[in-house]
Amino acid sequence: MPVKVRIPTPLRKLTKEKDIVELNGASDIGDLIESLEKNYPGIKERLVDEKGEVRRFINVFINDEDIRFLENKKTSLKDGDEVSIVPAIAGG
Amino acid sequence: MDKKGRFFSGLVCRECGRKYPPAAIHVCEYDFGPLEVAYDYEKIAKAVSREKLAARPETMWRFRELLPVAGDPTVGEQVGYTPLVKCDRLARALGAKTVYVKNDTVNYPTLSFKDRVVSVALSRAREMGFHVVACASTGNLANSVAANAAAAGLKSYVLIPADLEAGKVLGSLIFGTNVVAITGAYDQVNRLCSEIANKYGWGFVNVNLRPYYAEGSKSMGFEMVEQLGWRFPDNVVVPMASGSLLTKIHKSFNELVKVGLMKEPRALVKIHGAQASGCSPISTAFKEGKDFYKPVQHPRTIAKSLAIGTPADGYYAIQAVKQTDGGCEDVSDEEIVEGIRLLASTEGIFSETAGGVTVACAKKLVQTGKIGKHESVVLCITGHGLKTQEAVTGKCGQPRIISPKLSEFEKIYEEDFGKS
Numbered sequence: 001m002p003v004k005v006r007i008p009t010p011l012r013k014l015t016k017e018k019d020i021v022e023l024n025g026a027s028d029i030g031d032l033i034e035s036l037e038k039n040y041p042g043i044k045e046r047l048v049d050e051k052g053e054v055r056r057f058i059n060v061f062i063n064d065e066d067i068r069f070l071e072n073k074k075t076s077l078k079d080g081d082e083v084s085i086v087p088a089i090a091g092g
Numbered sequence: 093m094d095k096k097g098r099f100f101s102g103l104v105c106r107e108c109g110r111k112y113p114p115a116a117i118h119v120c121e122y123d124f125g126p127l128e129v130a131y132d133y134e135k136i137a138k139a140v141s142r143e144k145l146a147a148r149p150e151t152m153w154r155f156r157e158l159l160p161v162a163g164d165p166t167v168g169e170q171v172g173y174t175p176l177v178k179c180d181r182l183a184r185a186l187g188a189k190t191v192y193v194k195n196d197t198v199n200y201p202t203l204s205f206k207d208r209v210v211s212v213a214l215s216r217a218r219e220m221g222f223h224v225v226a227c228a229s230t231g232n233l234a235n236s237v238a239a240n241a242a243a244a245g246l247k248s249y250v251l252i253p254a255d256l257e258a259g260k261v262l263g264s265l266i267f268g269t270n271v272v273a274i275t276g277a278y279d280q281v282n283r284l285c286s287e288i289a290n291k292y293g294w295g296f297v298n299v300n301l302r303p304y305y306a307e308g309s310k311s312m313g314f315e316m317v318e319q320l321g322w323r324f325p326d327n328v329v330v331p332m333a334s335g336s337l338l339t340k341i342h343k344s345f346n347e348l349v350k351v352g353l354m355k356e357p358r359a360l361v362k363i364h365g366a367q368a369s370g371c372s373p374i375s376t377a378f379k380e381g382k383d384f385y386k387p388v389q390h391p392r393t394i395a396k397s398l399a400i401g402t403p404a405d406g407y408y409a410i411q412a413v414k415q416t417d418g419g420c421e422d423v424s425d426e427e428i429v430e431g432i433r434l435l436a437s438t439e440g441i442f443s444e445t446a447g448g449v450t451v452a453c454a455k456k457l458v459q460t461g462k463i464g465k466h467e468s469v470v471l472c473i474t475g476h477g478l479k480t481q482e483a484v485t486g487k488c489g490q491p492r493i494i495s496p497k498l499s500e501f502e503k504i505y506e507e508d509f510g511k512s
Contacts, residue, residue, distance in 0.1 A: 009290045010121040046122060056384055056407060057107075057124040061283060066402070069389050086286045087119040088126075088404035090298040090306055090336050092206075092233035092278075 001079040003032065008085050014040045029060060030073040032083065047085070059086045098162045099136050103127040103303050106408075114160070116220055116295060118302040126404070127303045129160040137351040142322060145353075152208055152311035158347055159311070160304045161215045167244045168211025172311050174199050176319035176470070181438040182451075188458045190468040192325065193435070194316050196475065197443055202239045202263065203476035204232035204444075205337065209308035210240045213297040216304040222295035223247060228285035229298075230278050230333065230397045231260030232444075232475050237297055238269035249294070251285055253278050256396060259479040277391060279402045309337045313344025316470050322354065324361045326467035327418070329454045331446040331474055332365045332374050333398040335409030341472070342412040364462065365413050366453035367422040368393035368445075374406045375420035383410060394425045394483045395445040397475060419462035421453035428452055429487050432477060442477035450474075 002022040007015050015021055023039065026032035037044035049055050053073070060067045061084040067075045077083070103112040107125025118127055136157045148154035152172025153165050175195045183191035196205040210233070217225050226249040227237045234250035241248035250264050254273040264271050274281045289299035297305045317324060324345060330338040345359035367375045370393030373385035388401035403409070413420055423431070431448035435441050443451075450471050457463045477484070494500035505512070 006287065008286070010117075010119050010124065013121070046124070049123075055124050057119065057126065057404075059283070059402060064280070064283075066279075066387060066389070068387050084283065084287065086283050087124050088402065089118075089228065089282050089286050090302045090334050090404050092227055092229035092282075092298045092334075 003077050003079070004082045005032070005036065006082070006084040008087055010087065011043060011046060011085070014043045014046070026077050028074050028076045029054075029062070029067055029083070032077060033073075057088045059088060060084070061086065099139070099157045100129045100131045100160050102130050104130040114162075116217075116222075116300040118300050129303050129307055131158065131160075133347070133350045140351055140353060142318075142353060145318070152211070152308070152315065155311055155314045158307075158314070158344075158351070159212055160307050161212060162219050165211060165215040166218050167214035167240050168201075168207060170200050171207045171211040172199065173315055176316055177439065177441070179439045182435060185434055185438055186451075186455050186458050187465065188454075188463060188469060189466050191454075192316070192320070192468070192470045193439065193441060193473050194312060194470055195441060195473055196312065197441060197447070197473055197477070201243070202232070202235040203479065204236065205309065205312060205472070205474040206232040206236040207240070208311050209233070209305045210236040210297060212308035213295070213301045213305035214240050214244055214246065217246070217295035217297070217301055218244065220295065222293075224249065224292070224294045225297060226250065226285070226289075226294045227297045228252075228278070228281045230399060231256050231263075231479065232397055233298065234269075234271070235260060235263040235479075238264040238267035238271075241269065242267040251281050253281055253396075257480045257482050259481060263479060278400050279387075282400075282402070306336050306340055309340035310344035310347065312337070312472060313341040314348065317345070317348055317354065320470075324354065324356070324359055325470045327362045327364060327457075327463045327469040328472065329364045329366055329450050329457065329463075329469060330472045331398055331450045332367050332403065332406075332409055332420075333400045333446075334403045335365070335374055335405035337472070337474070338363060338365050339405050339408045339412050342416065361416060362418040362463070363412055363416045364418040364453070364457055365409055365420040366450045367420070368395040368398050368428060368449050369422040369424050370395075371399045371401060372422035373401060374403055374409050375422040377406070378410050378413060378420040383407060385410070393428075393445075394480075395428055395449050396480070397444065397446050398449060419457055419460070421456040423449055423452040423456065429484055431455070432484055433488060435473070436477070441473060443473045444475035444477050444480040445483045446475055447471075447473040447477070448483070
């Protein structure tokens with residue numbers, strides 16, 4: 001079973017307007033970003049900064065848990081996990 | 093002004109400067125930086141003067157050239173211009189010389205500063221043709237979206253954490269909005285909203301309308317300067333949830349200089365941020381000398397309106413505080429209640445929990461010398477206490493119950509004043 005990735009609106013031009021993509025074989029979040037890049041060239045530089053870290057205005061969740069509360073890019077993935085890429089949003 | 097009568101041309105990424113059209117979008121496609129409204133300040137400078145503004149009605153819209161609506165506002169035309177109250181009794185209690193409260197507990201129509209941002213967001217939403225508006229909220233925004241949408245005849249959905257104060261839940265339901273309560277913290281509500289924001293073609297005030305929405309907060313800064321007789325205060329203390337209000341008040345001071353309404357070469361106002369210790373990612377990062385905050389997974393504070401563990405504007409709020417030589421503080425739940433009671437008992441202003449945070453943090457900032465004893469300070473009090481009654485219920489005494497007999501009242505008099 002692959003990992004499901006929810007793509008936010010600003011990145012859908014790169015995924016041919018798909019809001020969910022499925023990827024096989026990624027072992028952790030860093031690996032998943034590489035795998036996204038292979039399938040959708042150009043997406044990596046949108047997600048990570050020049051130091052290779054996830055950009056500061058992006059929140060990444062695995063099954064509803066923020067990866068900053070887990071192991072950031074080294075957070076491991078298993079089959080069936082759902083990953084959400086979410087832009088930071090204002091307060092209310 | 094362009095051909096449509098606007099004083100803004102579009103949106104621009106705050107991080108990389110890429111330009112975007114003035115549409116319902118909020119982040120840069122390249123680096124996810126927040127999009128901000130790009131104004132034509134030269135044209136605004138020619139269009140505004142202190143005299144012109146003085147002739148306009150006393151609402152936030154007297155600063156309309158600096159608010160991102162193309163035509164005349166159509167939602168919340170009466171919002172803002174809340175009292176700036178000189179607070180001598182509070183000043184004595186805080187040990188400061190000159191204290192003012194910018195009193196948004198009496199903002200129209202829903203008794204919080206959120207009426208400012210919503211009137212901009214919904215006026216803009218109508219210009220862009222939205223029929224359904226929505227928001228993620230810790231309560232005050234939901235109240236304001238619900239009320240203003242009702243008055244404008246727009247359908248609305250408000251998404252809130254399920255554990256909000258009863259007053260804030262009822263304060264949305266009464267307007268006939270659709271309240272969806274989510275089991276989880278505000279940050280989880282936020283995430284859900286960003287996933288559904290673009291799904292149904294709705295105008296989400298703090299998601300796809302955020303660049304317009306957030307600008308409404310500037311009016312609080314514009315007003316306080318005009319109400320001080322076109323003077324900047326030495327200090328301002330602002331409660332921080334996402335950090336947006338603080339960054340916009342900073343921006344408002346700089347814009348007043350930019351468009352010539354203030355003659356100083358630059359605004360010299362120390363901007364201070366206030367948080368609750370149970371959810372203080374921004375003040376903690378500031379105190380540790382960091383530029384970026386560590387998110388708070390499980391906020392625990394009675395100041396629910398400030399309980400945002402992943403503050404979207406935290407990074408910029410820290411920058412604004414640093415640039416202006418301000419400070420950040422955070423306070424316990426007990427200090428928050430004390431702050432609410434102090435403001436009420438010295439000035440007759442009943443604030444919600446966020447105001448207690450602001451007052452209590454101001455006290456600390458005076459004690460540590462960050463706010464000088466001879467300087468002036470404006471406290472931003474952003475919401476009414478009737479909305480968060482749970483926080484103070486049972487903590488401000490009980491009525492003394494008697495039967496309707498003179499002798500019983502005399503006993504009370506004797507307790508308080510001694511025998512007459």
